[in-house]
Amino acid sequence: MDIDAGDRLVDIIKPMLRRTHGTRVLGRHGGFAGMFRLDYNEKLFQRNYRDPVLVACTDGVGTKVKLAAELGILDTVGIDCVAMNVNDLIVQGAEPLFFLDYLGLHRQIPEVTARIIDGIARGCEIANCSLIGGECAEMPDIYAEGDFDIAGFAVGVVELKRAIDPMRVEQGDIVIGISSDGVHSNGFSLVRKIIQTKKLKLDLIYPEVGDQTLGEALLTPTRIYARPIVKLLRRYKVKRIVSGMAHITGGGLAGNLCRALHDGVDARINRKSWEVPPIFDFLQQRGGIEPEEMDRVFNMGIGYTLIVRPTFADSVVRQLKRAGETAMIIGGIVNGKGNVRLEGLKA
Numbered sequence: 001m002d003i004d005a006g007d008r009l010v011d012i013i014k015p016m017l018r019r020t021h022g023t024r025v026l027g028r029h030g031g032f033a034g035m036f037r038l039d040y041n042e043k044l045f046q047r048n049y050r051d052p053v054l055v056a057c058t059d060g061v062g063t064k065v066k067l068a069a070e071l072g073i074l075d076t077v078g079i080d081c082v083a084m085n086v087n088d089l090i091v092q093g094a095e096p097l098f099f100l101d102y103l104g105l106h107r108q109i110p111e112v113t114a115r116i117i118d119g120i121a122r123g124c125e126i127a128n129c130s131l132i133g134g135e136c137a138e139m140p141d142i143y144a145e146g147d148f149d150i151a152g153f154a155v156g157v158v159e160l161k162r163a164i165d166p167m168r169v170e171q172g173d174i175v176i177g178i179s180s181d182g183v184h185s186n187g188f189s190l191v192r193k194i195i196q197t198k199k200l201k202l203d204l205i206y207p208e209v210g211d212q213t214l215g216e217a218l219l220t221p222t223r224i225y226a227r228p229i230v231k232l233l234r235r236y237k238v239k240r241i242v243s244g245m246a247h248i249t250g251g252g253l254a255g256n257l258c259r260a261l262h263d264g265v266d267a268r269i270n271r272k273s274w275e276v277p278p279i280f281d282f283l284q285q286r287g288g289i290e291p292e293e294m295d296r297v298f299n300m301g302i303g304y305t306l307i308v309r310p311t312f313a314d315s316v317v318r319q320l321k322r323a324g325e326t327a328m329i330i331g332g333i334v335n336g337k338g339n340v341r342l343e344g345l346k347a
Contacts (some may be wrong), residue, residue, distance in 0.1 A: 003102045003207025012114045020131040034132030038157065051160040055094035059084040060151040063188040067218055068094035069146050071202060074112065077150055079126070080185045083222035085154035086127040087247040090229045093164040094156035096129035102151045103136045106143040116150065119221075127226040129154070162233070166262045168243040171188065175257070175267055179326035180303030182279050184222040186250035187297040191218060192316040194287035205273035205331045208282045217279050225304045227269040232316065241316070244307035248299040254340040255296065257305055265308070266336025272344040273330045276301045283306070293343075295342060307333060 026035035039049055061080045078101070086143045088095045101120050105113065114137060124131045143149070184192065193216075195202065202215030209217050225247075233242065244260035257267050280301065284294050294300060308316050313329060320327035 005143045012110055016114070016118050017131050017327060018122050020124040020129070022130060025130050025132055026264070030248050033282055034098065034100065036130065036132055036155075036320060038097075047048075049157065049159065052157050052249075053094075053160050053163060054073070055089055055156045055158055056154065057088045058083050058151060058153045059088065059152045060149065061185050064185050064219070065149060065194065065264055066147075067188065067202065067215060069148060069190050071215045071219065072220050073215070074115040075119045075122075076123070076219050078116050079123040079221035079224070080119075081150050081152040082120060082123025082127055082129075082154075083224045084185050084249070085152045086123075086129065086224060086226045087222070088249075089154050089156045090133055090226050091154075091164065091247055093233055093242075093245075095230050096127050096154055096156045096181045096226050098130045099127075100132065100153045101134035102148045102153075103134070104149040105136060106140050106145050106147055108136065108138045112265070116148070117183055120152070123221075123224060128230070129156075129226070138155050150301040157272060161342060162240070164245055164260075166244055166260055168240070169261055169265055169307055169333055170243065170309075171333055172267060172310050173243055173307050173336055174307060175269065175331040175333065176313060176320070176331055177274060177302040177314055177325055178304040178306075178320060179223075179274065180299045180301055181247070182220040182277055183218055183283075184249070184299055185300070187344040188218075188220055190289075191283060194283055195288075198286050200286065200287050206282060208285075209279055216325040223303050225325070228320055228325055228331065229304070229306075231323065232319055235319070239312075241309045241312040242306055243309065246305045248302050248304060250296045252298060253302060253305070254315045257340045258338060260305070260307060261333075261336075261338045263338045264335065265338065266333055267331055267340045269340060269342050270344055271295075271300075271333035271342055274301055274328055277289050302330065305330070 024037045026037055061077050065077055068074055089096055121131050203213050205213050246257045246260045248256050253269055280298060317327045
């Protein structure tokens with residue numbers, strides 16, 4: 001293990017971490033643990049939590065890191081790592097507070113590792129949370145030359161009475177979808193199998209995909225939905241118009257939206273209500289994948305969903321669009337058994 005390289009990395013990444021810090025971050029850089037103040041003493045900034053509940057989650061980027069390592073594009077998977085965590089966290093109605101990362105490396109090359117961490121810091125800036133620490137483990141016996149892995153840990157807070165509860169979902173509620181930025185960070189074992197078996201070239205531009213190379217399109221970072229969702233929830237301080245939310249990851253719409261339902265309702269989703277990004281059609285056609293399998297593995301263009309009261313649905317869509325999201329009504333809630341019905345599947 002190169003201790004000098006580790007010390008040099010700490011110096012390089014210090015400004016990256018600091019740019020994510022606000023007045024709630026305490027302690028010095030390089031300590032044994034990060035410190036974050038849950039509430040302020042200053043009256044001007046006081047959050048006034050009455051019954052705060054901490055919300056925590058952990059996730060990684062999966063085998064997407066293999067493509068990143070192969071292509072040498074290391075500054076985006078950090079954004080993916082933040083996204084996979086904070087997008088899960090906000091489903092509970094929580095505000096992201098801080099983030100920590102873990103990097104497993106073959107060898108510590110500070111300038112290379114810093115590119116990954118810079119992506120993490122950028123993800124934290126997008127999510128409006130603080131990067132307060134992490135760990136870089138140099139393990140040549142575990143990771144081959146050039147390989148690495150990344151995982152993250154996010155903590156947020158929600159007032160107990162504002163926490164999202166699936167039992168509040170009612171028949172007649174409306175399902176709103178927010179567009180993804182492509183494959184995001186799930187399904188890459190299948191993606192890599194298609195690439196290998198069909199001998200696709202990551203450095204080539206395929207017209208069906210767009211004007212990026214295939215590798216660049218696949219490494220597009222997972223979209224972070226934290227700011228617009230937190231802003232939306234804060235707007236309704238009394239009314240609880242959002243009855244459920246879901247981050248659409250591995251398992252697709254059917255495998256994730258069901259987690260926002262109770263056993264007395266189903267979600268009916270119209271698969272024709274949004275345009276599927278071309279990367280998915282490309283993968284399906286080149287890989288010969290059945291439509292049902294595509295919907296089970298990938299997000300298919302919807303990265304996040306909200307279940308809202310019907311009288312507020314159009315207003316929520318407008319607010320999300322003003323926040324820069326592509327949002328649309330994709331279905332509704334009916335009596336059922338806690339399932340998601342995908343209707344109008346593409347043949």
